[in-house]
Structure formats: C-alpha cells, structure tokens
Amino acid sequence: MTAASAGTPAIPATGGPPPSVDPVRGRIEVRRLTKRFGRLTAVDHLDLDVVPGRITGFLGPNGAGKTTTLRMLLGLIRPSAGTATIEGRRYHDIANPLTVVGSALEATNFHPGRSGRNHLRVLADAAGIPGRRVDEMLELVGIPAAASKRAGGYSMGMRQRLGLAGALLGDPRVIILDEPANGLDPDGIRWLRGFLRHLSSEGRTLLISSHLLSEVEQTVDDVVIIANGKRVAQGTVDELRGDPTAFVRTSDPDRLASTLAGRGLSVARRDGGLHVTTSDLSMVGDIAHAADIAIHELRAEKTHLEELYFTLTDQDQYRNRNLGRTDERPPGQLPPPSGSPVEPTSEDRP
Numbered sequence: 543m544t545a546a547s548a549g550t551p552a553i554p555a556t557g558g559p560p561p562s563v564d565p566v567r568g569r570i571e572v573r574r575l576t577k578r579f580g581r582l583t584a585v586d587h588l589d590l591d592v593v594p595g596r597i598t599g600f601l602g603p604n605g606a607g608k609t610t611t612l613r614m615l616l617g618l619i620r621p622s623a624g625t626a627t628i629e630g631r632r633y634h635d636i637a638n639p640l641t642v643v644g645s646a647l648e649a650t651n652f653h654p655g656r657s658g659r660n661h662l663r664v665l666a667d668a669a670g671i672p673g674r675r676v677d678e679m680l681e682l683v684g685i686p687a688a689a690s691k692r693a694g695g696y697s698m699g700m701r702q703r704l705g706l707a708g709a710l711l712g713d714p715r716v717i718i719l720d721e722p723a724n725g726l727d728p729d730g731i732r733w734l735r736g737f738l739r740h741l742s743s744e745g746r747t748l749l750i751s752s753h754l755l756s757e758v759e760q761t762v763d764d765v766v767i768i769a770n771g772k773r774v775a776q777g778t779v780d781e782l783r784g785d786p787t788a789f790v791r792t793s794d795p796d797r798l799a800s801t802l803a804g805r806g807l808s809v810a811r812r813d814g815g816l817h818v819t820t821s822d823l824s825m826v827g828d829i830a831h832a833a834d835i836a837i838h839e840l841r842a843e844k845t846h847l848e849e850l851y852f853t854l855t856d857q858d859q860y861r862n863r864n865l866g867r868t869d870e871r872p873p874g875q876l877p878p879p880s881g882s883p884v885e886p887t888s889e890d891r892p
C-alpha cells in the first residue's frame with residue numbers, strides 16, 4: 543500500500559521548509575488587487591493575506607473572481623491595478639519559481655497524448671528538478687499505476703492528482719490549488735483532506751479555492767469569501783462559524799425555555815421555536831424528556847458561516863455576473879459588451 547492510499551502521506555522531499563524568521567517567507571499578500579475585463583470588474587480592490595502553516599480556503603460562488611485572482615498571483619494575467627505577491631515578490635520576479643510556489647489551476651490542462659509521467663518529466667526538466675521526483679510524486683498522489691498511460695484518458699480525479707503531483711515537484715513552500723476537490727469521489731476528498739493537512743503541518747502555505755463551502759469547510763483553517771470580486775468575509779473557520787445552535791419546537795415553549803435556561807443554556811425564542819446555544823441535540827432532548835415536555839422538532843441550525851455562504855450563493859446579485867446572461871446582472875451592473883468573453887485571455891498575458 544502506498545503512503546498516499548493509506549491516508550498518511552509522507553513527502554519524500556527535503557523535509558519541508560525549515561522554521562524561519564523571515565517575515566515574508568511563505569506569505570501571500572494581495573493588496574487592492576483589481577482586474578477588469580472590458581466593463582466587467584472581475585476582481586475589485588481585493589486584499590488577501592495567506593500565512594504559512596495554515597490552509598486558507600478561498601471561497602465564493604461561481605464567477606466570484608477566484609480563478610482570476612489566482613491567475614494574477616501566478617503571473618498568468620496582469621492586474622489592472624493593485625499587487626499580488628508571494629514572499630514579497632511578483633511571480634515573474636521569483637527566481638526558480640517552482641521551488642517557491644507550486645500550483646494547479648485547471649485539471650484539464652495536460653497534453654492529452656502525453657503520459658502522466660512524461661507530463662511531469664517535461665515540467666521537472668524545465669525547472670532543473672531531478673527526474674526521480676517524478677515517480678516519487680506519482681506515488682505520493684496515489685497514481686503510480688497510471689504513470690505510463692495517456693493523460694487524455696485520465697478521469698477527472700486522476701487529473702486532479704496529476705495536477706497536484708506537478709504542483710509538488712519543486713518541493714515548494716507555497717501551494718495554490720484551484721478547486722482541487724472537483725471530480726474527486728468521497729474517498730478522494732477524504733484523501734485530499736489528509737494530504738493537504740500534512741502539507742500544512744510541514745509549515746507550507748496552502749491557498750485552495752472552492753465554490754462549495756461543504757467541500758472545504760472540514761479542511762481549511764482560515765476562510766476568505768469573495769463575491770462579485772470583493773471580499774465579503776474573512777477569519778478563522780471557528781470565528782466565522784460562531785456558536786453552534788439547536789432549534790427546537792415544542793408544545794410548551796415557555797416551560798422548556800425556562801428548564802433549559804435553568805440548566806445554564808442560552809435560549810432565544812423566535813420563528814415559532816427555541817434557539818438554544820449548543821451542539822448537543824441529545825442533551826436538549828434528554829432535558830425535555832426528563833421534564834415531560836413533548837418535542838415536535840429538534841435539529842442543528844446552520845452555522846453563521848453556512849448562513850453567510852448560503853446567502854451569497856442563493857441570491858442572484860451575488861452570482862455569475864458574466865456567464866452570458868444579462869438578466870443575471872446585479873442592479874447597477876453595466877451589461878458586458880456583445881459577445882463573450884469580454885476580453886480574450888490570450889491578449890491579456892503579460
């Protein structure tokens with residue numbers, strides 16, 4: 543069994559980055575970063591700080607501006623304004639960048655006729671990375687058997703793993719992954735979680751984007767949420783979750799409220815029931831039962847983070863500003879010029 547498939551990844555590397563007193567080492571810093579595509583402002587004065595030894599989730603609904611931000615960080619497109627730096631430097635100013643920052647932006651970006659091993663060899667050769675790293679990385683991400691098969695025949699999950707292997711080739715201190723859980727089955731997502739956790743425990747900096755809170759909530763330490771290119775929330779997952787609450791409906795809310803309060807629980811009455819500050823549903827049920835009070839409904843409520851994210855993904859004004867449907871524009875948003883995309887990517891490269 544490989545280390546990767548056992549769920550306890552071990553990086554055959556230089557042992558991970560040593561502890562450092564360098565204040566910019568492993569840090570990502572984004573300041574007032576802005577990207578306009580024609581009349582659309584895809585990223586709008588965004589500030590972002592990502593620090594070593596933590597996993598930062600970069601979240602937002604489809605079209606929020608996540609990939610555009612990551613592409614600017616990685617020097618693939620030029621900002622309209624503001625800065626995006628890794629260890630205090632723009633990507634293009636980093637000497638031998640693969641040893642500083644590893645990234646996987648799109649799982650489909652492989653030469654379909656090339657084997658997974660050859661794909662990695664090309665990357666390794668270009669960066670002066672020893673060839674033995676290629677097989678080590680394929681083993682590490684759990685696809686050694688697929689190494690000699692054409693990448694064009696890989697499943698989405700295998701492509702994600704190949705992308706991850708490419709990101710890790712240079713043993714980088716900073717790892718940037720765009721929607722890394724896309725296409726992974728539940729086992730794959732569990733594996734990825736352990737894998738990312740291990741990388742961060744080595745002191746590496748991880749920035750991972752997702753449009754699904756549920757996919758990354760268990761994985762990340764810090765969260766930055768953007769919508770319409772702007773930051774709408776940031777903090778640790780615990781801060782943004784807030785206190786867990788249970789919702790309970792009963793035939794006798796007055797008596798249950800005072801019974802629960804008598805047990806030291808904080809209780810608020812609204813929405814036809816009681817909101818109790820606890821994650822322990824059994825305890826609420828047991829207290830009601832002991833007091834002979836009938837319960838009609840008892841459930842865990844969404845956390846503040848879930849509510850916030852739900853609001854962003856559920857409301858039209860936060861969604862898909864430029865996915866070709868002008869009727870989905872937020873109020874006040876100028877229509878994109880006819881035709882899409884507004885500005886061809888190829889013309890946008892620095």
Ligand SMILES: Nc1ncnc2c1ncn2[C@@H]1O[C@H](COP(=O)(O)OP(=O)(O)OP(=O)(O)O)[C@@H](O)[C@H]1O
Nearest residue numbers: 579584604605606607608609610753864883884885
């Ligand atoms: N080259 C481009 N030309 C024109 N518009 C673009 C271009 N690239 C991105 N956009 C637009 O910028 C906005 C942000 O897109 P981006 O891909 O960054 O969002 P995202 O948050 O990564 O979304 P998803 O979760 O769907 O990947 C969208 O409205 C998108 O249509």
